[in-house]
Amino acid sequence: MSDNKVSKQKPCHRCKRRSASTPPDAAMIHYEQFWLYRHCSSEQQRDRQAQKAGQLFSGLLAMNVVFLGSAFISSMIFNHVAITLGDVWILLSILKVLCLCWIIYYLLGTSRQPHAVLHRDPHAGPIWIRGSVLLFGAFSILLNVFQIGYSAILIHCKSRVDIVFPSIEILFICTQAFFLWHHAKDCIQVQHNLTRCGLMLIIATNLLLWLLAVTNDTIHMEIESQLREVEQRFSGKAPFSHPHLCNKTTSCICPNTTICKVFQKGYILLYPFNTEYCLVCCSVLYVMWKNVGRRISHHHFPHIKPRFKFHGVVFGPLLGTVAVIIGICVFMMYQIQATGSAPNRQVFVMYYSYYIVLLPLMSVGAVIGTIIHALEKKELDTLKNPTRSLDVILLMGAALGQIGMSYFSIVAIVATDPRDLLNSLILSHSVLLIFQNITQNVFIIDGLHRQPSVSPGKEEERKEEQNQEAYDQRQVSMLELGQEIRKASLSYIHSYSHLTWKRRVLREISFFLVLCNFILWVMPTFGAHPVFENGLEKSFYGYSTWFAIVNFGLPLGVFYRMHSVGGLLEVYITA
Numbered sequence: 354m355s356d357n358k359v360s361k362q363k364p365c366h367r368c369k370r371r372s373a374s375t376p377p378d379a380a381m382i383h384y385e386q387f388w389l390y391r392h393c394s395s396e397q398q399r400d401r402q403a404q405k406a407g408q409l410f411s412g413l414l415a416m417n418v419v420f421l422g423s424a425f426i427s428s429m430i431f432n433h434v435a436i437t438l439g440d441v442w443i444l445l446s447i448l449k450v451l452c453l454c455w456i457i458y459y460l461l462g463t464s465r466q467p468h469a470v471l472h473r474d475p476h477a478g479p480i481w482i483r484g485s486v487l488l489f490g491a492f493s494i495l496l497n498v499f500q501i502g503y504s505a506i507l508i509h510c511k512s513r514v515d516i517v518f519p520s521i522e523i524l525f526i527c528t529q530a531f532f533l534w535h536h537a538k539d540c541i542q543v544q545h546n547l548t549r550c551g552l553m554l555i556i557a558t559n560l561l562l563w564l565l566a567v568t569n570d571t572i573h574m575e576i577e578s579q580l581r582e583v584e585q586r587f588s589g590k591a592p593f594s595h596p597h598l599c600n601k602t603t604s605c606i607c608p609n610t611t612i613c614k615v616f617q618k619g620y621i622l623l624y625p626f627n628t629e630y631c632l633v634c635c636s637v638l639y640v641m642w643k644n645v646g647r648r649i650s651h652h653h654f655p656h657i658k659p660r661f662k663f664h665g666v667v668f669g670p671l672l673g674t675v676a677v678i679i680g681i682c683v684f685m686m687y688q689i690q691a692t693g694s695a696p697n698r699q700v701f702v703m704y705y706s707y708y709i710v711l712l713p714l715m716s717v718g719a720v721i722g723t724i725i726h727a728l729e730k731k732e733l734d735t736l737k738n739p740t741r742s743l744d745v746i747l748l749m750g751a752a753l754g755q756i757g758m759s760y761f762s763i764v765a766i767v768a769t770d771p772r773d774l775l776n777s778l779i780l781s782h783s784v785l786l787i788f789q790n791i792t793q794n795v796f797i798i799d800g801l802h803r804q805p806s807v808s809p810g811k812e813e814e815r816k817e818e819q820n821q822e823a824y825d826q827r828q829v830s831m832l833e834l835g836q837e838i839r840k841a842s843l844s845y846i847h848s849y850s851h852l853t854w855k856r857r858v859l860r861e862i863s864f865f866l867v868l869c870n871f872i873l874w875v876m877p878t879f880g881a882h883p884v885f886e887n888g889l890e891k892s893f894y895g896y897s898t899w900f901a902i903v904n905f906g907l908p909l910g911v912f913y914r915m916h917s918v919g920g921l922l923e924v925y926i927t928a
Contacts, residue, residue, distance in 0.1 A: 403545075404545070404646050407545055407546040407549050407645075407646075408549060408642075410546065410549075410550075411546065411549035411550045411552070411553040411642070412553065414550050414553055414554065414557075415553035415554065415556055415557040416557075418448065418554065418557035418558070418561075419557045419560055419561065421444075422441075422444060422445070422448075422557070422560075422561035422564070423561070423564060425440065425441050425444055426441055426561070426564055426565055426568060429441050430568055438569065439512055439514040439515075441565060442514050442518040443514065445518070445558070445561060445562060445565065446517070446518055446521050448554070448557070448558045448561070449521055449522070449525040449558060450521070451554060452525065452529070452551075452554055452555045452558050453524065453525060453528055455551035455554065455555070456528050456529065456532050456551075456555070457528075458551075459532070459536070459548065459551065460532065460536075463541065463543060463544050463547070463548060464536065464539065464541070466543050466544075468542060468543070469541060469542060469543045470539050470540065470541060470542065471540070471542050471648070472540035472542075472647065472648060472649040473538040473539060473540060474538050474539075474540055474640070474644050474647070474649065474739075474740065475538070476739075476740035476741065477537055477538045477637075477640045477641070477644060477739070477740050478533070478537025478538050478637055478640070479919065481918070481919050481922070482537075482633065482636070482637060482919065483533065483534050483537055483637070485633050485915060486530050486533050486534065486630070486633055486634060486637065487530055487534065489626050489627075489629045489630035489633060490526050490527070490529075490530040490630055492623050492626035492627075492630070493522075493526050493623075493626055493627045493630045494523050494526055494527070495619070495623055496619075496620060496623040496624065496626060496627050497519035497520075497522050497523050497526075498519075498523070499615075499616045499617075499619040499620045499623065500515070500519045500616075500620055501516055501519045501520065502612070502616040503613065503616040503617060503620060504516050504519075506608070506610075506612070506613050506616065507613075526630070529555065529634060533634065533637050533638070536641070537637050537640070537641060539641065539644065540644040540645070540646070540647045540648070540649060541644075541645050541646070542646065542648075545645055545646045548645050549642055549645050552638050552641055552642040552645070553642060555634075555638055556635050556638045556639060556642070559631040559632075559634050559635045559638070560631070560635060562627075562631050563628050563631035563632060563635075563908070566624070566627050566628045566631070566904065566908075567628065567901060567904040567905050567908070568901055568904070622879070625877070625878060625907060625908055625911060626878070628904070628908035629878075629908055629911055629912055629915075632751075632908060632909070632912045633912070633915075636743060636747055639743060640739055640740050640743055643739040643743075644739060647739075666857075666860045666861055666864045667861070668861050668865075669860065669861035669862065669863070669864035669865035669868075670864055670865075670868070672714075672865050673864060673865045673866075673867065673868025673869060674868065676711055676714075676865075676868060676869050676872060677868050677869075677871065677872045679707065680707065680711075680872035680873075680875070680876060681872070681875075683703060683704060683707045683876075684875070684876045684879070684881055686700060686703065687700050687703070687704050687876075687881050687883075688881065698775060701775055701778075701883055701887050702774065702775060702778060704881070704883050705775075705778040705779060705781075705782045705883070706778065708782050708785070708786070709778065709781050709782055709785060711869060711873075712782070712785040712786060712788075712789045713785060713789075714869075715789050715792075715793065715865075715866060715869050716785070716788055716789045716792045716793075718862040718865055718866060719789070719792040719793045719795070719796040719862070719866065720792050720796075721858065721862060722796045722800070722858075722859055722862040722863070722924075723792070723795050723796045723799060725855050725858055725859055726796070726799045726800060726859075728855065729855055741801055741802075744801060744916070744919075744920055745798050745801070747912075747916055748794050748797060748798065748913070748916060748917065748920060749794060750909075751909045751910070751912045751913035751916060752790040752791075752794055752909075752913050753909065754905065754906035754907065754908070754909025754910045754912075754913060755786055755787075755790055755906060755909070755910040755913060756786075756787050756790055757902070757905075757906050758783075758884060758902060758903065758906035758907070758910070759782075759783035759784070759786050759787050760783070760787075761890060761894070761899075761902055762779055762780075762783045762884065762889075762890055763780060763783050763784070765889060765890045765893040765894065766779055766780045766783075766889070767780070768893070769889070769893065775887070775889075776889065779887070779889065790913070793866065793917060796862075796866075796924070797917065797920040797921060797924060800859075800863075800920075800923070800924030800927065801920060801923055801924065859924070859925075860925055863921050863922075863924045863925035864925060866917070866921050867918055867921045867922060867925070870914045870915075870917045870918050870921065871914075871918055873914050874911060874914035874915050874918070877907060877910065877911055878911050882903070882907065884903055884907070885899070885900075885903050890902075
């Protein structure tokens with residue numbers, strides 16, 4: 354589709370790993386060319402137009418792949434006979450094999466060409482997002498191992514595709530995680546359009562895997578069928594019947610063995626991690642796609658990069674730690690009681706009460722932080738930054754998951770019995786959650802567009818670091834150790850007193866919100882799903898509809914909390 358124009362100068366071996374702060378020689382720049390714009394007057398204009406055309410065609414490729422996969426998945430949902438889950442798995446396996454081929458080609462071919470990576474985006478792929486890729490990828494691998502074990506036990510009613518598909522998925526996850534960990538910051542300068550198409554193909558594949566995870570409730574239906582049989586056996590009541598369940602799952606029920614129960618329970622527990630992994634990978638891959646052909650000048654980024662320091666915060670960590678400890682206690686009590694055969698109503702009251710106390714505190718903190726941002730006389734950072742633009746889009750988009758589920762809950766409660774204690778708590782929780790998402794988004798987005806503050810006492814901090822290095826290189830006695838601890842305490846108090854009240858409050862609020870979002874990420878990630886387990890919305894909308902809503906909104910909500918932690922840390926560092 355395109356070719357790259359490069360100088361015939363002999364390539365230098367040292368140029369392969371040139372840092373982003375060093376401006377490349379003009380002879381090393383690979384200008385893009387496209388057949389539609391071969392008659393442009395200048396080389397730079399032809400390069401810009403070719404870049405736009407390459408992005409357009411690669412975007413069209415991804416759009417067609419997503420539409421094709423969505424058509425398959427929709428046909429599987431509405432017509433179980435013509436298109437089965439196995440057919441969808443075969444299509445996704447073909448896409449994953451193509452993605453694996455391109456990733457291997459990129460690792461062994463494209464990235465090793467002379468002058469292929471002249472720049473690396475310092476904002477792309479921060480350590481917390483790449484760590485999330487590894488964490489969620491590891492859980493997704495474990496999820497597929499459980500699925501393989503579960504299908505192997507029920508091989509009499511499962512097809513071989515149920516074992517082959519997770520095996521290919523494990524290989525795909527491992528290769529993709531390795532690729533993103535080592536190359537998330539690349540601004541590739543060769544084979545532009547091939548790289549764009551490859552990245553867009555992987556993005557489309559991850560989106561389809563996420564869509565399938567949202568809509569595929571096969572194992573959940575099998576567990577529901579088994580639970581209904583237990584209810585029928587002990588209570589004699591006719592339970593709620595799920596469409597297509599009797600003829601689909603009665604012959605494929607997990608036998609009463611420990612290993613099968615472990616595989617089944619592990620699959621359900623790890624299910625949200627797979628959808629989370631797909632969303633995180635899409636965000637990293639999109640930034641890589643935007644950085645293809647991007648040339649970064651050395652003056653775009655400051656020489657002194659703000660670093661995370663714990664100095665200047667006292668009350669935020671204390672209040673946040675209290676919220677985390679109480680949240681862990683609530684989560685443990687919820688897991689013990691709500692996962693039993695007969696969930697206790699009081700445990701839902703306790704869970705929602707915790708949220709009703711915490712969410713207003715978070716909202717008030719975000720509002721105060723936004724007001725302080727408005728009072729500060731700080732310039733806005735207007736430099737082009739694809740990572741920051743994506744952060745804003747992801748914050749706004751991921752918040753739609755919790756906001757959407759909250760509105761569905763509000764409608765269900767108002768239409769049934771809003772005066773009941775539990776229903777009124779769920780209603781209050783839904784309203785407060787919507788308000789908290791909006792206020793926190795405003796606070797984070799405003800903070801991300803502020804230029805970093807210049808901290809006072811830089812010379813003292815430099816001396817302190819030099820003293821720390823000297824301290825690490827020598828053996829110290831207990832007396833010297835006590836003196837060093839005293840010096841560190843005095844330095845902490847000194848730096849705290851040097852912060853202005855505005856910056857101090859911003860740091861306190863940011864740290865408090867970081868810890869609050871962390872515990873609100875932990876609780877739904879590791880199995881606390883009252884929106885599905887309280888039974889109110891499920892009985893109002895029906896099992897399949899509410900399952901799709903929860904599987905759409907819950908991963909987005911978990912992703913929102915995790916992404917908010919990263920954004921709030923950025924706000925804390927720049928404050």
